Amino acid sequence: MTLLAPYACDPAASRGRRYAEPAAPTRSAFQRDRDRIVHSTAFRRLVYKTQVFLNHEGDLFRTRLTHSLEVAQLGRSIARTLRLNEDLVEAIALAHDLGHTPFGHAGQDALNACLKSHHPDSAGFEHNLQSLRVVDTLEERYPDYDGLNLSFETREGILKHCSRRNARRIEAREPCGVAQRFLAAAEGQPVSQPGLEAQLANLADEIAYNAHDIDDGVRSGLLSLAQLAEVELFEQYSRETLLQHPGLQGRRLLFETIRRMLSAQVYDVMDATRAALDTAGVDSVHAVRLSPPLVCFSTEMALKSSSLKRFLLQNLYRHPQVVETTQTAQQVVRELFAAYMADPAEMPQAHTDRFDRLESSPVAGASSPAKPERVVADYIAGMTDRFAAREHERLIGRVAFPA
Template identity: 45%
Template sequence: MALDTGELGFGFRERAPWACDPALTRGRLYPEPVSPTRSEYQRDRDRIIHSTAFRRLKHKTQVFVAHEGDHYRTRLTHTIEVAQIARALARALRADEDLAEGVALVHDFGHTPFGHTGEDVLDELLKEQGGFDHNAQSLRIVTALERRYAEFDGLNLTWESLEGLVKHNGPLVGSDGNGLSGPVPKPVLDYNALNDLQLASHASIEAQAAAISDDIAYNTHDIDDGLRSGLLTLEMLEDVPFLGELLMSTRDRYPGLEESRVSHEIMRRQITLMVEDAIAMAQQTLKELRPNSPDDIRRAGRTVVRFSDEMQQTDRDIKSFLYANMYRHPDVMRVRRGAAAIVKDLFNAYIDNPGLMGGHWVEGLEMLGADALARRVGDYLAGMTDTYAVEQHRALFDHTPQLR
């Protein structure tokens, strides 16, 4: 897909008509005075960065648990990388960079300790209460669970930021109101009843930029972490033609280059090519749609910021490669089994003795039914970092699995 460099929004350029305008926001659930120094989306971004949930990302697993090495990605470093790519895409498409960055920064708030392992365990343990979904949990955090402000719970983000958080991967329901990928998580439906996020439409172009940036970041950086860990080798990258070509061109240009630098050169080229492909496809789609408002993007009936068919196949190939060679590697699976046992043990311990949670988590326990108690325990566990979960397990049990 050819990139039209004449259409790129580098430097200062007027906001495009399809971009969200913070001056025209649909507002916050709890009205607040306008800031004299920051736009509404800048305020959202700043609240996200200053939240407790954002700080916790530092000690939450991306792929490798924290103590396996200082240089592996955590949820926090991954989130920052996603935000950087999202800003670049938004800038190129003359969209609102602050909104794109904010959605990128908040998109992983709901992840449990130990990555998808913790999510899978909580989903099973909370099956009777509607299961567990990290996107829905992110919404719960920013609308209810953060306890920072005097006048409201949560962060009281703008409608556009909440819409982007919930729908950055696409619409949740079809025209018939039924979920497109199974039942819509209850926390999303509950909040939507208070503040309609238009679950049947696509999200803004800024949220779409954040979503594809997530794919670009973890496809690239999980390979980097896999090479660093020794689970992957440079030669194994030849199994994916796109990566194999990058490896060959790097070695041809820099014969004898040390492997760590070869790895980095491959990663930076991968990011560049995927970003340029996404921009080119978005440019083409925008020319076809000729949108005159953000709502034209929402009503387009298709994703505007996406890969070309060729790059989409490359994206699938990379994901398949990572699942086969890293995410399902015996060493990773062994750690995942230990992590799953920790989450399950803690959940059962807190259900049996909820007073162990302490702090505000024990407020009004006598008023909670079984379902409400299970959800509160799930909220408490989901907010834990890897390190805190291990520490709590050691305090409550005689044996804690070794996660290394």
């Protein structure tokens, strides 16, 4: 086992769980978190949730599950070299998309609009916040509490973005908890960073989706190798590949180029992060929290990565075919929300029972009944692509995605 660096998160020094539990005899706190995530219902659902292309569009496109596995693999590889806690990086990576809706960001945007239109003061829908909600409240596996009761450090890594309004709501229930860092700047306090493992999981997410969205974009026929030659990061490693393997073409050229791109970015993060750690002189997790973000690309690689993201936005995510599917997906979510709000009995009783049940909280006085619109949003957010499509057909009487 690799000896942890002094600035890595040590499970023995964890800030603990919301509900105290005896330590596991053979696993660290973060290994236990990882195992709980893998065995959760929400994790299994990721296999049928959209990354870019909807589940019915093909069997070989990435899903939220395969994406999460790729993030975990990249994160562990980098963590091992930097002597960070691999188990914590893996737990965060595997859990970071648990709150994603069916149909990817299209479903998220539609559900956010539904909540806002239903109640102007609503917290809306944020998939990072929903991921935290899944592991804190919505999973029902244990007799003594709701959720998975994960360690503070894992929960902190899951909540990588949070609006100020929602951070205040979390802070009211959990003072000095996982949302405090999103409020510090507004309150004139030093801005606190999450641990290096959380920072690494966040950057590994970016590296993974940039690479596999290229692969899926070409597989779908929406992107071509000729188009990708305009992207400096791709062209650099495509040219390098062809110098070593003249005449290589098609999928082998694509895969080898992506492999070299991934390797270059991984080694760049290792080198740039080492340099940032040396410059900051950090020697503890506390020092990491008081420093600027330290897990990073070099300046050159950051520019190349940003250019790739802009290319994918313009040529893949905003491709007319993707936009058309996105609009249909948003309509499905809107109509599902309206149907369940009009007749909640169309949902399983386990969900309507939550209208009157207090949601447990370790903070005294913080429990409150779940609002109907939030219960409906939780139910829809937990759906897979194909279940949402079937429910829409059952309730609305129309096939949204013809075969």
